[in-house]
Amino acid sequence: MHSTDLLKLPTRAAAALLAVGPPVALAGVTSLALHGISAADERQIHVMVPYSRRIRSRAGLVVHQGGFRDQDVIEIEGLTTFLLDRALADFLCDGDKRAAFPAVDEAMRGLPPDHAAKLxxxxxDRLSERRDRRGIHRALMLLDLATGKAESPPESVLRLIVVEAGFPVPEPQYQIATIDGRKLYVFDMAWPSRQIALEYDGFAAHEERREYDLERDERMAARGWITIRAVAADLRESSRLLTELRAAFDRRCGRAA
Structure with a gap:
């Protein structure tokens, strides 16, 4: 086995399952990563064992205790892991909300509306069945807020930040059309009734599109729109962003909610 294989998630997950022994299932962010959710952190392997087992976490391995049935798990790449809906429900309750919300948003991305509604x-349903009721209220809030329309995890985090700050829920991927109905621009999120838009500028995209973005902002300002731009630093410290957003709301309606 090459040393690089040891760094791969499936290899490390297989080793964890072997070390813990059955009954065990990959859980949390590890399960979500196997389902293709890029918002999940893969640095540690998360597993779940029944309450009756006393297995301790150790370096690189996080052990959770909980109940699960055979119908709760599937095999991906030969690895026993939770079904997507079960993994999402657990992570929405137990995971960091700035990782959990992008994860459920990403899971819905690209799904037909009826499939997203079913997920x-x-x-x-999984949340209603949980024996451990801690985190249920938060999980339901995050689930209701998800749309599957964010184009990246940072956009999901940005949406969460503004809602938790007390602003109305923005409309994601809001389209601006020409008089004859052709798509002109698409805002990452917007409050159309107030003509306020919020855009997330990833560093590379922003550098390549700086002049285009400035021109677009000027054109939208001529149409009566206020465009506020957020960058990665605003996700870590949002005071500058929220101050600018409140000022925009004050101009439109005198308050932020």
């Missing part, structure tokens, strides 16, 4: 329903 939401399945996750909600």
């Amino acid at each position: 939401r329903e399945n996750v909600r």
Whole structure:
């Protein structure tokens, strides 16, 4: 086995399952990563064992205790892991919310509306079945806020930040059309009734599109829109962003909610 294989998630997950022994299932962010959710952190392997087992966490391995049935798990790449809806429900309750919300948003991305609605329903059912009721209220809030329309995890985090700050829920991927109905621009998120838009500028995209973005902002300002731009630093410290957003709301309606 090459040393590089040891760094790969499936290799480390297989080793964890072997070390812990059955009954065990990959859980949390590890399960979500196997389902292709890039918002999940893969640095540690998360597993779940029944309450009756006394297995301790150790370096690189996080052990959770909980109940699960055979119908709660599937095999991906030969690895026993939770179904997507079960993994999402657990992570929405137990995971960092700035990772959990992008994860459920990403899971819905690209799904037909009826499939996204079914996934939401399945996750909600999983939450209602949880023996451990801690985190349920937060999980339901995050699940209701998810749309599957964010184009990246940072956009999901930005949406969460503004909602938790007390602003109305923005409309994601809001389209501006020409008089004859052709798509002109798409805002990452917007409050159309107030003509306020919020854009997330990833560093590379922003550097390549700086002049285009400035021109677009000027054109939208001529149409009566206020465009506020957020960068990665605003996700870590949001006071500058929220101050600017409140000022925009004050101009439009005198308050932020």
